[in-house]
Each structure stands twice: as C-alpha cells, then as structure tokens.
Amino acid sequence: MAGPAVSLVHPAPMDHPVHARLTDVTRIYPARAGQAAVHALGPLSMELRAGEFFSVVGPSGCGKSTLLDVLAGLAVPSAGTVEFEGKPVHGMVPDGVGVVFQEDASFPWLTVEDNVAFGLRRSGVEAAETRRRVDFAVDFMGLRDFRGAYPSQLSGGMRQRVCIARTLVLQPRLILLDEPFGALDQQTRLLMGDELLRLWRETSATVLLITHALDEANLLSDRIGVMSARPGCFIDIVETGWPHDRDSRLAERADFGAVTSRLWSLLRTESMRAMGQGARAK
Amino acid sequence: MSKAAWIRIALLVGAIGLLEVACRIGWVPPTMVIAPSHMVSAMVGLLASGTLGADIAQTFSSVGIAIVISIVGGFTIGFWLHWFPPLRRAFDPFLAAYYAIPHFAFYPLLIVIFGLGSLPLIVLATLFAMVAMIVATLAGLDRVPRVLLKTARVHRLSPFEEMWRIRLPAAAPHLFSGIKLAVAYSFIGVIAGEFILSTMGVGHEIAYAYDNFDNPRMYGLILFVLGVVTAFNMLVYAYERHLAKRRGA
Amino acid sequence: MISLRSFRDPILVVLSLVAIWQVLHQLAGDSALTAPAPTLAHLWEMVWQPRFLPHLRETALAFAQALLIACVGGVAIGVLLGGHRLSGEVAEPLLVGLYSIPKITLYPVILLLFGLGMPAKVAFGALHGIIPVVLFTMNAVRNVNRSYLRTGRAMRLTPAQTAWFVLVPATLPEIFSGLRIGFSLTLLGTMLGELFASQRGLGFLLMTAIDLHDVKTILAIAIFISIFAVALNSALLAVDRRLHRRTASDSSGKT
Numbered sequence: 001m002a003g004p005a006v007s008l009v010h011p012a013p014m015d016h017p018v019h020a021r022l023t024d025v026t027r028i029y030p031a032r033a034g035q036a037a038v039h040a041l042g043p044l045s046m047e048l049r050a051g052e053f054f055s056v057v058g059p060s061g062c063g064k065s066t067l068l069d070v071l072a073g074l075a076v077p078s079a080g081t082v083e084f085e086g087k088p089v090h091g092m093v094p095d096g097v098g099v100v101f102q103e104d105a106s107f108p109w110l111t112v113e114d115n116v117a118f119g120l121r122r123s124g125v126e127a128a129e130t131r132r133r134v135d136f137a138v139d140f141m142g143l144r145d146f147r148g149a150y151p152s153q154l155s156g157g158m159r160q161r162v163c164i165a166r167t168l169v170l171q172p173r174l175i176l177l178d179e180p181f182g183a184l185d186q187q188t189r190l191l192m193g194d195e196l197l198r199l200w201r202e203t204s205a206t207v208l209l210i211t212h213a214l215d216e217a218n219l220l221s222d223r224i225g226v227m228s229a230r231p232g233c234f235i236d237i238v239e240t241g242w243p244h245d246r247d248s249r250l251a252e253r254a255d256f257g258a259v260t261s262r263l264w265s266l267l268r269t270e271s272m273r274a275m276g277q278g279a280r281a282k
Numbered sequence: 283m284s285k286a287a288w289i290r291i292a293l294l295v296g297a298i299g300l301l302e303v304a305c306r307i308g309w310v311p312p313t314m315v316i317a318p319s320h321m322v323s324a325m326v327g328l329l330a331s332g333t334l335g336a337d338i339a340q341t342f343s344s345v346g347i348a349i350v351i352s353i354v355g356g357f358t359i360g361f362w363l364h365w366f367p368p369l370r371r372a373f374d375p376f377l378a379a380y381y382a383i384p385h386f387a388f389y390p391l392l393i394v395i396f397g398l399g400s401l402p403l404i405v406l407a408t409l410f411a412m413v414a415m416i417v418a419t420l421a422g423l424d425r426v427p428r429v430l431l432k433t434a435r436v437h438r439l440s441p442f443e444e445m446w447r448i449r450l451p452a453a454a455p456h457l458f459s460g461i462k463l464a465v466a467y468s469f470i471g472v473i474a475g476e477f478i479l480s481t482m483g484v485g486h487e488i489a490y491a492y493d494n495f496d497n498p499r500m501y502g503l504i505l506f507v508l509g510v511v512t513a514f515n516m517l518v519y520a521y522e523r524h525l526a527k528r529r530g531a
Numbered sequence: 532m533i534s535l536r537s538f539r540d541p542i543l544v545v546l547s548l549v550a551i552w553q554v555l556h557q558l559a560g561d562s563a564l565t566a567p568a569p570t571l572a573h574l575w576e577m578v579w580q581p582r583f584l585p586h587l588r589e590t591a592l593a594f595a596q597a598l599l600i601a602c603v604g605g606v607a608i609g610v611l612l613g614g615h616r617l618s619g620e621v622a623e624p625l626l627v628g629l630y631s632i633p634k635i636t637l638y639p640v641i642l643l644l645f646g647l648g649m650p651a652k653v654a655f656g657a658l659h660g661i662i663p664v665v666l667f668t669m670n671a672v673r674n675v676n677r678s679y680l681r682t683g684r685a686m687r688l689t690p691a692q693t694a695w696f697v698l699v700p701a702t703l704p705e706i707f708s709g710l711r712i713g714f715s716l717t718l719l720g721t722m723l724g725e726l727f728a729s730q731r732g733l734g735f736l737l738m739t740a741i742d743l744h745d746v747k748t749i750l751a752i753a754i755f756i757s758i759f760a761v762a763l764n765s766a767l768l769a770v771d772r773r774l775h776r777r778t779a780s781d782s783s784g785k786t
Contacts, residue, residue: 074435092438099436103429108529109451119437122447150529167436286620293621314643375541375765376548382715382764384722387753390741394563395555466631473633478726485635492639504636515631 019174019206020048020071025080026231027066039231041066043080046225046234048174048208053200055209055217057263058227059274064210065102067232068178071208072099084174098172098205102179106151106162113138113147116165123170130169137165140202141195156183157192168199175200177209181216189213190248193220197247214263219250224259226266229273236266316501324502325509334487334503341472341483342510344400348407348468353461355408356415360460363416364423377420380413389475398481407471411464418460422453455529458522465518469511541765565747574751589732593649594721597656601717602710605661609668609709619669626669630662635723642728652724652732659720660713667709671702704774711767718760 026042041063048054056064069075070082073093082089084097093099106115116137120130138144141161151159160180167175177196181189193216200207211217217224224238240259242250250256298318304310305317316324328334363370385406392402426449434444450457476485484507491500549567556566565573577583612619638655645651679701683693725734733752740748 072436074432093436095438097436099432101429101432103427105427105429105433107430107448107451109454118447122437122439122443152529170437284620286617289617289621290625315640372540372543376544378768379761379764381712382718382760383757384719384753384760386719386723386726387737387749387756390749391564391746391753394744394746395559462631469631470633470635474635474723477635477638478723485633488636488639492642497643500639504640507636508632511632512628515628 017050018047019050019085021081021083022046022067022071023081023083025067025070025077025082027063027070027075028078041070041232042077044233045080046237048206049223051204051206052222053197053207053209053220055211055221055224056227057211057214057217057224057267058232059229059267059271060212061230061274061277062227062270063230063232064227065178067227068099068176068208068210072097072176074099096173098167098170098175100160100163100167100175100177100180102182104151104156104159104163106159106166108151111148111150112143112154112162115151115162116143116169118166119170133169133171137168140168140199141165157181157188160184160192161195164199168203171203172205174206174208175203177207179210179212181211181213189216194247196220201244214260214267215251218256218259218263219246219248224263226263227270229270230277235270238262238266312497313495316497320498321501321505324498325505326502328499328502329506334484337482337484337487340400341476341485344403344407344472344483345468347404348411348472349465351404351408352411352464352468353415356412356460356464357419357457359412360416360419360423364420370420377413377417385410385471386474386478389479393479393481400483402479403472403475403481403483406475407468410471411467414463414467415460418456418463419453422456422460423449425456426452455526458525462515462518462522466511466515469514473507473511562744562746565750570747570750570754573747574755577748577751578755586732586736589649589729590721590725590734593652593725593732594656594718596649596653597660597721598714598717600653600657601660601664601713604657605664605709605713606668606706608661609665609706610672612665613669613672616673619673623666623669626662626666630666634659634720638723638727641724647728649729651728652721652734655724655728656717656719656721659723660717663716664706664709664713667712668702668706671705671709672698674705675701704771704778707767707774708771711764711771714767715760715764718756722756 023045024043025045027040029038029040031037044067056067058064066075070077071084071089073082073084073089073091076091084094087094107118110118113134117130117134120133125133138147141164143158143161143165146154146158151162154162164180181192184192196207196209197220209217209220218240221240222242224240226235226238227233228235238259301310301315302317302319305312305315305320363373389402389406392406396402396405430448430452431444434448439447472483473485475481476483477489479486484503488500488503488507491497491503552564552567556564612622634655637658641655641658642651645654675698679697680693683697688696722734722737725732726738729735733756737749737752739745740752
C-alpha cells in the first residue's frame with residue numbers, strides 16, 4: 001500500500017551493516033530486602049545486522065526481556081557494552097529505536113488517534129505531517145474504523161496494534177518487540193505475524209522479536225537466537241534462510257518443521273532446567 | 283434506570299411511607315420522631331423564613347474553603363511526598379495512623395488557639411479532609427503501570443512531561459476518589475465542629491434546637507443538611523462516572 | 532521482620548510532633564496550649580487517680596459493645612449483601628451515602644430514640660463502625676475469584692467445606708481491612724456519643740474539661756485516647772499488611 005509521498009521508510013540510509021551490538025553484556029539485579037541478587041543475563045554477545053528480522057527464543061526466566069531492556073537503553077548492563085549505530089547506549093533510549101511491550105501500553109485516557117499521534121506531538125513534528133503519518137499508520141494497522149475509540153473499548157489484539165502504530169509513526173530504524181502477541185490466540189497470532197512481516201518489509205527496519213512460540217520465531221525470522229536458562233546466553237544462533245517475501249504460508253514448506261525441531265532440540269534441556277529453577281526471579 | 287435503582291427507590295419510598303403512617307397514628311411519639319411530611323414542611327418553612335441565611339452562608343462558605351484548600355493542598359503535598367521518597371517514608375506511619383486519631387478531641391483546642399468564628403472550623407475541616415487527598419494522590423501516582431513509564435522513556439520524555447502527560451492522567455481515577463473523600467470529609471468536619479463546639483452555623487442550630495426540645499425545627503434542619511450534603515456528593519460521584527465512561531472504565 | 536530499624540521512622544515522627552507541640556505552646560501560651568511535659572505529667576497522675584478508673588471502664592464497656600455489634604453485625608450483613616448480587620447492588624449506594632454524611636447530625640435522633648446513657652453511646656458507635664465493615668465485607672465476598680469456587684466444585688466440596696476452606700481465606704484480607712477501619716470509627720463514634728449522652732466516661736471528662744477551660748486536661752485526655760487508637764491501629768495495620776502480602780500478585784507475568 002503506497003500512498004503518494006508518505007512513506008514509513010526512514011529518511012537516512014542505513015550505513016551501519018552492524019546495526020546494534022552487545023558485547024559481553026551482563027545484568028545482575030542487586031539483592032533487596034529478603035531476596036538474593038539475581039544474575040539475570042549473560043555474559044552475552046550478539047550483533048544485529050541492518051535490516052534483518054531476528055528472534056530471540058528461550059525458556060521461562062532466561063532473561064529475554066532483560067536483553068531487550070538493555071538493548072533499548074531501558075536498563076544499564078552490570079558489565080559489557082551496548083552499541084547502536086556505532087554509538088554507545090547507556091541508560092537512555094536512543095533516537096531511532098522503537099519498543100512494543102508485552103503488556104498493554106496504550107494510554108487509556110486518549111483515543112486511538114491521540115495515542116498514535118502521541119510521540120509525534122511530543123517531538124514537535126508539525127501538525128500536517130503528524131496527521132499524514134497518523135493517517136498512514138492507522139490505515140496500515142487496520143484501525144481506521146476505531147480512530148475515535150478509547151483503548152478500553154478495543155480487544156487486546158487491537159490495543160497492541162495501537163501500540164505498534166504509535167511506534168511506527170516515529171519511523172524507527174530498530175524495532176524491538178517483547179512478546180507482543182503473548183495474550184492472543186493462535187489464529188490471531190498468525191495473522192499478526194503476517195502484519196509484522198509486512199511492516200518489516202515496508203519500513204526496512206531492523207526487527208528484534210522476543211517470543212516463546214518456536215514456530216512463530218521460525219516463520220518470521222532470518223535468524224533466531226536460542227537462549228539458555230538463567231543466566232541467559234546464546235546457545236546457538238540458527239539461520240533460517242527464508243526468502244524476504246514470506247508470510248504464514250511458509251509453514252507449508254517441507255523444510256519448515258526441521259527448523260522448529262532444531263530449535264526445540266536445543267531448548268529442551270534448557271527448558272527443563274528452567275522449570276527446576278521454579279520461583280520467579282523478580 | 284436499572285432494576286437495582288428501582289428497588290432502591292421503592293424501598294426508600296416504602297420506608298418513608300411506613301414512618302409517616304407510624305407517626306400519624308401515634309405508634310411513634312412526636313417527641314421522638316416527627317412525620318416525614320412535617321420534616322419537609324418544617325424545612326421549607328425555615329428556608330422560606332430567611333432566618334437561616336446567615337448560618338447557611340457561614341456553614342457552606344466554611345465547607346467550600348475547606349474543600350478547595352484540602353484538595354489543592356492535599357494534592358500538592360502528596361505530589362511532593364511522592365517526588366521525595368525519604369520524606370514520604372518519614373511521613374508514612376503518620377499518614378497511616380491519621381484517621382485512627384479521634385480528631386474531635388482536639389477541636390476545643392482549635393477554638394482556644396484560633397478564637398471563635400469560622401477559622402477554627404475551616405482549619406479543622408481542612409486538616410480532616412486533606413490527608414484523604416494526600417493518601418489518594420500517593421496511591422494514584424504509585425499505581426501508574428510500569429509499562430507506561432517505560433513507554434515514557436522510549437519516547438524520551440522529560441521528567442516534567444512524564445509527570446504531566448503520563449503519571450497524572452494515569453492517576454486520575456485515584457485523584458478523583460480523593461476529591462470525593464475530601465468533599466465528604468470537609469462537610470463532616472465543619473458540621474461536626476459546629477455541633478460540638480456550639481459556635482454558629484447550621485450544625486450549631488441543630489444542637490440548639492435539640493436542647494430546646496424544638497423537634498420540628500431540629501428535624502427540618504437535619505433534613506436540610508443531609509439533603510444538601512447527599513446531593514453534593516451525588517453530583518461529584520456522577521461527574522466521576524461521566525469521566526470514567528470516556529475511559530471506558 | 533520487626534527490626535529496630537522499622538521503629539526509627541515512627542519514633543522520629545513522634546519526636547517531631549512533640550517538638551511542634553512545644554513550639555506551638557511557646558507561640559500560643561499556656562491558656563491555649565499547655566507544654567508537652569506538664570501535660571504528660573498531668574495525664575500520668577490523672578490515670579492513677581481512683582476516680583479515673585470508673586470513667587475508663589464506662590468508655591471501654593461502651594466501646595466493646597459497639598465494636599461487637601459493628602464487627603459481627605457488619606460481617607454478617609456484608610456476607611449476605613455480597614452473596615446476593617441484587618441486594619448488594621441495591622444497598623451499596625445507600626451505604627456509601629450513609630458513610631459520606633456528617634453522622635453527627637443524626638446524633639440528636641439517636642438520643643431521642645435511645646435516651647441518654649449507655650444505649651445511645653453504643654448505638655452511635657456501632658452506627659459509625661458498621662458501615663465500613665459491611666462495605667468491605669460485601670466487596671470481598673462479591674469479588675471472590677470465580678476460579679476458586681469452580682475448583683471447589685470440581686473437588687466436590689460440601690457447601691460448608693467451600694465456605695470454610697475457600698471463602699474464608701479468600702475474603703479474609705479484605706474483611707480484615709474493613710474491621711480495622713471499623714475499629715477506628717467505632718471508637719470515634721463511641722467517644723462522640725459520650726460527649727453529650729452521659730455523666731460517666733472519658734467523653735464526659737472531656738466535656739467537663741471543655742466547660743472549665745481546663746486546657747491541660749483536654750489535651751491529656753485527647754492524647755490518651757489518641758495513643759490508644761494509634762497503637763491499636765498500627766497493630767491491626769501490621770496484621771492487615773501481612774494478610775495482604777500473601778495474596779499480592781505480580782502483575783507483570785514476564786519471562
């Protein structure tokens with residue numbers, strides 16, 4: 001869907017083949033009253049290639065969300081460095097990074113339209129451009145009929161679409177998603193997965209998706225990072241080699257199942273270890 | 283209107299009707315309770331005669347001032363306590379115990395310190411109502427969902443913007459609960475103070491009528507006070523529901 | 532869990548209150564506000580006077596009766612209203628309305644109905660305390676997680692077992708909060724009732740002191756009641772918090 005001048009593709013060309021990099025990142029949550037310190041993540045290293053779709057899978061409590069927080073600048077690593085587009089990331093979310101969270105982060109006091117426009121209005125983007133981008137994003141995410149509705153009037157899936165639209169309008173170069181489809185049923189997840197792929201292709205952004213659904217990771221990604229049980233590090237990074245122009249019908253391919261099986265064989269023992277770890281980390 | 287509302291109205295009408303009948307046929311002596319219809323006519327008579335004008339003005343202006351100061355002051359104090367956790371930790375036990383203290387026991391001292399007139403009543407009602415607003419403000423600011431604060435950081439909002447655009451709107455329902463309580467407590471503070479301290483105002487008039495065995499006047503006044511307070515509280519409540527409906531709550 | 536550290540802040544608050552008290556005394560003078568030390572000394576000697584005990588006993592008796600009615604009656608009514616949805620819906624606005632009005636205006640009515648003396652005090656105290664108990668209990672019962680009840684039925688528990696092993700533990704934290712608030716309000720109502728309704732009790736002593744402009748005694752009695760109220764409220768609050776901690780859930784559910 002190409003409107004005339006409106007494009008979600010970011011204006012600056014991507015001149016960093018390695019879009020983001022984590023080097024020996026560790027995150028330890030300090031001890032608090034009645035609880036010991038928790039070594040949640042690492043040491044972990046990874047490189048995100050520009051324009052790729054990278055998924056992270058791993059057992060419960062392995063630190064996937066922590067990884068995302070550190071990459072986004074929402075959390076400071078206890079050790080190691082984080083780089084985005086060649087510049088260090090430390091405690092602040094860099095310009096050009098968008099995040100969609102697991103929980104519903106739509107603002108209940110604003111309409112869908114105002115929600116989506118929120119970031120643009122805060123950055124001082126002029127009204128006409130704001131309206132153009134909001135219109136585009138709202139249409140793109142299928143929210144046109146709900147522009148004036150409040151989030152509480154929408155289903156969980158639609159609220160997530162509002163959050164995605166709100167991130168989209170800011171033309172992020174790196175999009176981080178933390179189990180955005182966690183609360184949805186399988187069919188809706190598959191359709192949302194297609195949406196996500198479409199979004200990825202239209203924006204040419206780099207996408208990092210955290211998910212616990214192995215077939216979802218398989219379907220959507222160029223590469224999949226498999227994390228160990230806590231403290232999480234990458235056991236392996238699987239290259240899927242799927243064509244750029246893919247959608248959910250990819251699952252019909254004969255070799256699709258092999259990748260999912262590969263992921264599970266890597267994860268099986270780690271998942272059992274995680275189950276034994278029992279009580280919640282935080 | 284809902285089924286529950288109809289039943290409620292029916293119950294109230296029934297109870298009032300029963301009381302009316304009981305009073306008229308003499309089951310209930312007028313030295314105890316007078317018939318509801320007489321209460322209403324007494325109230326109307328009092329209001330029409332205009333003799334209550336000064337007392338009403340006195341009472342409701344005191345309440346009004348107390349409401350404004352307790353809401354604004356309560357919110358401000360709550361806000362600063364939230365902003366400075368050490369300060370809040372120091373005051374927490376005080377806030378938790380505040381409504382356990384029998385405030386009225388300290389009422390006479392306020393007269394001694396501030397003299398007669400409406401000032402002690404306003405101080406008393408404000409002190410009574412303000413802490414409810416402080417507690418509600420703290421609760422509201424505490425309960426802003428963490429994911430919304432993370433969203434604020436993703437959008438790289440300044441601390442001021444985060445407070446103004448995210449924390450306050452998210453806290454609004456709690457703030458409104460605080461407002462409701464502040465309103466109710468301001469009324470209670472002023473009227474109870476007037477009653478106990480026998481100074482002036484509608485509360486005092488009720489006590490005076492009781493002392494003089496003037497039941498019609500007393501019941502007329504009680505009906506008036508309860509009617510106004512309930513109506514006001516209901517207005518606040520209705521406004522809150524209107525706001526909440528927009529959020530779909 | 533109870534370390535010396537957790538007493539530090541309340542003690543600091545108490546000390547600052549006493550300090551403020553002293554300052555106000557300097558500003559306002561002895562006829563307005565007596566200083567902390569002489570007031571507390573007066574309180575101490577007053578408590579040990581033989582004529583004090585009967586008054587204390589009178590108040591305690593009235594309070595205990597009012598508390599009993601408020602708690603037992605409140606929980607019973609609250610359970611009924613919580614269990615029967617329509618009744619709860621009908622009653623709730625009435626109760627909330629009753630909670631928000633200055634109940635002191637009903638005091639003369641209570642006096643007319645019950646006469647002067649103990650019954651009026653108990654009635655007024657119970658009236659104050661019963662409302663929050665009913666509201667909290669009603670809420671607790673209404674909001675019992677349906678899954679708990681379904682689990683009970685799946686295990687084929689009898690109604691009595693369901694009530695005792697599922698409903699009571701599930702509703703206890705909320706009901707206890709109601710009882711705690713009811714405690715404070717019952718005390719308030721009983722004391723208010725005592726101001727005008729009798730020739731005995733702490734409220735009567737307070738009224739006498741007011742008439743005599745005996746600021747020292749007014750303060751002493753007010754402090755005495757406050758200490759009792761705050762101490763008990765703090766104890767109840769500690770229990771309240773512990774009960775709620777067991778049911779506290781982590782809302783994030785993150786991996």
